[in-house]
Amino acid sequence: MISCTVSWELARAPVRVYAGPTPGGIDRDTPAAVARTETEVTIPRADPTAPVYFEVVARGARHGPVVGDRFVGLAGAPNTRDLGGYQTFDGQRTRWGRLFRTDGLSAITDADRARLAAVGLPDTCPDPVVEPVDDVTLRAAAASVTGPEARARDQALLRRLARDPMPQWVQCDLFTDRLGWSAALLLATLGVANETIVADHLTSARAGLPPPPDRAYLDLAFETIRRRYKTFGRYLVRGLGLDERTYLRLRERYVARR
Numbered sequence: 001m002i003s004c005t006v007s008w009e010l011a012r013a014p015v016r017v018y019a020g021p022t023p024g025g026i027d028r029d030t031p032a033a034v035a036r037t038e039t040e041v042t043i044p045r046a047d048p049t050a051p052v053y054f055e056v057v058a059r060g061a062r063h064g065p066v067v068g069d070r071f072v073g074l075a076g077a078p079n080t081r082d083l084g085g086y087q088t089f090d091g092q093r094t095r096w097g098r099l100f101r102t103d104g105l106s107a108i109t110d111a112d113r114a115r116l117a118a119v120g121l122p123d124t125c126p127d128p129v130v131e132p133v134d135d136v137t138l139r140a141a142a143a144s145v146t147g148p149e150a151r152a153r154d155q156a157l158l159r160r161l162a163r164d165p166m167p168q169w170v171q172c173d174l175f176t177d178r179l180g181w182s183a184a185l186l187l188a189t190l191g192v193a194n195e196t197i198v199a200d201h202l203t204s205a206r207a208g209l210p211p212p213p214d215r216a217y218l219d220l221a222f223e224t225i226r227r228r229y230k231t232f233g234r235y236l237v238r239g240l241g242l243d244e245r246t247y248l249r250l251r252e253r254y255v256a257r258r
Helices: 110-119 135-143 147-165 176-179 181-190 194-207 216-229 234-240 242-252
Strands: 005-006 016-021 034-036 040-044 053-057 066-068 100-103 168-172
Touching: 005 034, 005 053, 016 040, 034 040, 100 147, 100 176, 135 216, 147 168, 147 181, 147 242, 168 176, 168 181, 176 181, 181 194, 181 242, 194 216, 216 234
Parallel strands: 100 168
Antiparallel strands: 005 040, 016 034, 016 053, 053 066
């Protein structure tokens, strides 16, 4: 049987671990496991393809950190994954079950659609992109992130993420996945470090679809911003017109308090 191992470093025992198909659907009445002296538990999974989230609750606490299996388990879109759990500059983490990326939904099955519905995600992209997925177009897109068309698009993305019902697709086609900019923009806005953003981008290699992900496009996009705006914060304010209210709304929605 397939199982998941959940581990931790510091927590007062006994530690209770609760499980559920979504962060909001965790069964907090019956623990999936209780650790009295251990610092990890192994929990069987009845359906190895279904997403699962865990809440780790130390003795005396009502709630604890939520962790999850990053990959959603879609047969027709194996690269579909959760952007939760990434540490931000202030030691907090992006929320699980609210932001997702994939490299395409055109081949998903009926079972995949049911799984997306259970997570709360639509089975179509909000703004699908049709572009040749090659070095020329990807490099050109990365080099033009400070242009007026790209800035208007990225401004609209951040406003959509701050406004529309959750969870949300951040990017959901092969071109934007191999470019990686939409997810990078959002994670950087939330305060995730660049190298963590790059590591997430390179995780798309596990899907096995050509072309393989390449960090060069993200590096070029961030360098383009530095050349024009000096800092990412100035790019958000002066380039995208991101106001404080929208920024705080994004942080409230997608960053978990410790």
